[in-house]
Amino acid sequence: MGWRVQVVGGGVIGLACAWELSRNGHEVTVVAPAPGRDGASWVAAGMLAPVTEAHFGESALTALLVEGAGHWPAFAAALEAASGLAIGYDTAGTVTVALDASDRASLDDLLAYQHSLGLEASRRSASECRRLVPALSPALRGGLEVPGDHQVDNRALLGALRQACGEGGVTFVEGRVTAVENGPALVLDDGRRSASDRIVLAAGTGLPSIDGLAAAGLPPLRPVKGHILRLGPPDATSPVPLLARTVRGLVHGRSVYLVPRPDGSVVVGATVEERGTDTAVRAGAVYELLCDARTIVPAVDELELLEAATGLRPATPDNTPRIGWTALDGVLAAVGHYRNGILLAPLTAAAVAALVGRRPVAPLIASLAPA
């Protein structure tokens, strides 16, 4: 027997939860302004990077990211089978390079930290890096090889999730939720009110504008702006794609990444900016991304600039998501995934489905409960 569940949010978290809940026999409705098209998921690069996203002082989060990565192979296979669509899940691995001596020292510190957490990463000389990625600049100080950091085509992923949801009987309501009320029920901006047995909050940075959540026990969410570029493949005469694996770089202390797609295009990201809800594409951020990308991969200059965009990542004060029951009856949260929404979507969906189905969850998941 299933519940009537309403999912608020049509990004990767909302759609993954909806699909998983539908597979668990629930009657699911997704409410979002543009399911599968808006929010940070659409703008993302699709990196699945527990290792290169490991930051000092966030070892608990890193453990969660590693756990989340473990869900991906089965999730990707099931989703491609259910949707009949390819999602560009690519396990070729990642190379992180350093531009100057200071960047090299930072990478060495990071490598020691990664090893202290039991993560797999190897120091590589400049020439070893260039053997892995021939397009790299000759002027680099070597780097790290990280075989466990992968990627998925985030837009293909969203399309496949939407398709799989449809196949699974999920209903989509295009609209903006203005309030959560007892019931639990949703109120939409056109005045409609819809009750259900359960509600899953997965609205990303849209959450703070929803009324009725003051007593939910959720931490404050702040939007963290990111600029990202999509660059087109070189001219059709080019014999091979520019990159065959994800390249990250430290460029005079600034982080940049280049994520190749099967069609030869490259996603370059991403700035990390605390600017409130500003979503303007700024000249300075575009400059910074282009500058750093072409510094580590000079042939970037010849790529076509297809898109410059921004997204707002939803972040909690400790940069760790909250997944679990809120203090409101029947209302679950799956929020605050910050830079790791794509990576953590399968884990989050599985956790939400377990909680809705009253199945036990692992202590790692239980520790994320908001209330």
Add this chain to the structure above:
Amino acid sequence: MGWRVQVVGGGVIGLACAWELSRNGHEVTVVAPAPGRDGASWVAAGMLAPVTEAHFGESALTALLVEGAGHWPAFAAALEAASGLAIGYDTAGTVTVALDASDRASLDDLLAYQHSLGLEASRRSASECRRLVPALSPALRGGLEVPGDHQVDNRALLGALRQACGEGGVTFVEGRVTAVENGPALVLDDGRRSASDRIVLAAGTGLPSIDGLAAAGLPPLRPVKGHILRLGPPDATSPVPLLARTVRGLVHGRSVYLVPRPDGSVVVGATVEERGTDTAVRAGAVYELLCDARTIVPAVDELELLEAATGLRPATPDNTPRIGWTALDGVLAAVGHYRNGILLAPLTAAAVAALVGRRPVAPLIASLAPA
């Protein structure tokens, strides 16, 4: 009594000629794929710059540009009156700045050349430049003040020309001309054939794809690619526009310009690239423009990136336009305006109208005859 005249091309040259011919009593038709919207005119920055566009070895061309600038005040007034539209004609003048000592030396050489041609320009220290343009970087080596280089909003200009043409009874045919035949007549890509008394060729880089012109006596035209950026105004809270006059710069030998518009936006251009008919927006060119623009005006970083575009300028081997009768009966050319199409549009239109009306033209114009 008027002639039936067909104008091939809907850029600034074609529209200015059409409007002027209609004012001279002719029955005018403009044939172009998207009159007023396509071609180099739409992408341009709208600088009216006889002085800062003066290049060594092109003194004859500079004389033409100065003559062309002289047409602008009356042309702008007449066009705004005829169309009822503002065109952003702005005579605030231009400042050209130098980044390093070598750039400073280049500007001094240029100043001496400008003075040798009798052009008005003055050497300015860095602090004098910053008094004229407070947004300039403190790290510049001074520059030149050029009061006679002005600007117009090229897109507003095209809109006003189109409106004035309509008011003047000009007919627009949206289509691509594939051939010019005896008559003279035009053949369109949909097979239509239309005869007239006179034809004016103003098709820019589209000219080489028109059949039947081998015996016209026109020089070869090559496309010269230019990248340009349009940057949005800073946040609405900003008290004043970033720039109140056009700023040009030499940045380690590379030229860049920033042209402010009345709404606070800024046009940044332009690369000069010989790449055939490639019109892709390339990451490297966008990087270069942003890099040079923010080097001389650091606050560029905060502007919104509204548009990155390319255009193809039509250039003759000597970079000088050809205006006059071709070797084909009844066929006039107004082609090859390269970087100076906006500046030379009024002069060109007046010359074409005089030639069609069998009035004498000045020796300077007569020297531009193609055949």
